[in-house]
Amino acid sequence: MILVLKESAKKAEVDNLITWLHEQGLDTHLSNGKYQTILGLVGDTSVVDEDLLSGLEFVESVKRIREPFKNANRKFHPDDTVIDICGSKLGGEHFQVIAGPCSVESEEQICTIAEEVKKAGATMLRGGAFKPRTSPYAFQGMRAEGLRLLLEAKKKTGLPIVTEIMSANHLPLFDDVDVIQVGARNMQNFELLKELGHLRKPILLKRGLANTIQELLMSAEYIMAGGNEQVILCERGIRTFETYTRNTLDLSAIPVIKELSHLPVIVDPSHATGIARMVRPMALAAAAAGADGLIIEVHNDPPHAKCDGPQSITPDAFASLTEELNRILPVVNKKQIGE
Numbered sequence: 001m002i003l004v005l006k007e008s009a010k011k012a013e014v015d016n017l018i019t020w021l022h023e024q025g026l027d028t029h030l031s032n033g034k035y036q037t038i039l040g041l042v043g044d045t046s047v048v049d050e051d052l053l054s055g056l057e058f059v060e061s062v063k064r065i066r067e068p069f070k071n072a073n074r075k076f077h078p079d080d081t082v083i084d085i086c087g088s089k090l091g092g093e094h095f096q097v098i099a100g101p102c103s104v105e106s107e108e109q110i111c112t113i114a115e116e117v118k119k120a121g122a123t124m125l126r127g128g129a130f131k132p133r134t135s136p137y138a139f140q141g142m143r144a145e146g147l148r149l150l151l152e153a154k155k156k157t158g159l160p161i162v163t164e165i166m167s168a169n170h171l172p173l174f175d176d177v178d179v180i181q182v183g184a185r186n187m188q189n190f191e192l193l194k195e196l197g198h199l200r201k202p203i204l205l206k207r208g209l210a211n212t213i214q215e216l217l218m219s220a221e222y223i224m225a226g227g228n229e230q231v232i233l234c235e236r237g238i239r240t241f242e243t244y245t246r247n248t249l250d251l252s253a254i255p256v257i258k259e260l261s262h263l264p265v266i267v268d269p270s271h272a273t274g275i276a277r278m279v280r281p282m283a284l285a286a287a288a289a290g291a292d293g294l295i296i297e298v299h300n301d302p303p304h305a306k307c308d309g310p311q312s313i314t315p316d317a318f319a320s321l322t323e324e325l326n327r328i329l330p331v332v333n334k335k336q337i338g339e
């Protein structure tokens, strides 16, 4: 349920109402938007009398929210959410590009790639330390050592780091990670999502291989219900009958999510296509469709990458892509990458 408050509403009246609602066992979320102030109610709203609320002098209207996602709902928070990552803003008019290898392979590899992607316009560094691999015999990532090397690369370049968590047991290792990624395979690991809800740091939540947009938003809701509002959604392709590409990039997810939610949405054209030469067109299309950023796999030696070489682009290809992106961004009312 949401209450649209009148412009004339006094702070003391609103505070009193919030206290009373909390006593009824409801959570509240106050959003002071550009045009409207909205008080969102989360929980069993059948305990409150709708007529009583709409009768309050400072309440303009009361609306029931039909969708099961509340905190993530745009009706709760009409303005775009902008997330601050070490001073870089993502969402609204801000566009960020996260780049780096699928997995951290050595200190030299991650530091070299970090320097190169930074020079080419990346604003954050990606790199998997804990890798979700289909085969238990495939490279599983450098784990804790991989996280240490990512922090080394951050020290050298200043780029914030984005890396995937696979188990809540590993959380103590992630203290210095700037953005924690929840991979497609863990999108519905609800116990993990609940733990991430207790943090106060950005979570990059990727859409599951066979999950609907509503399921993605419900997973975001798990994190937000714990009080962590910094959720970045990621469309990374879904599984369809098509086999030419690794997945099928659902670009329409961008405008759909933008309509339903205030959370920022980024696109991963690398896992979506699985083919390096498809990354450029899909990245440009994602920017044109209104995405708030991209996460792209870049490797200095793709044929020898330990993981996802066929979909990794070179630093040179990445550099020309960022130039092209900067030409598209003004058309969709976005600032240049990283601004």
Ligand code: PEP
Binding pocket: 102, 128, 132, 182, 183, 184, 185, 206, 236, 268, 271
């Ligand atoms: C990744 O980003 O390296 C990854 C494993 O992605 P996804 O979870 O989207 O498959």
Ligand code: MN
Binding pocket: 102, 103, 271, 297, 307, 308
């Ligand atoms: Mn990968």
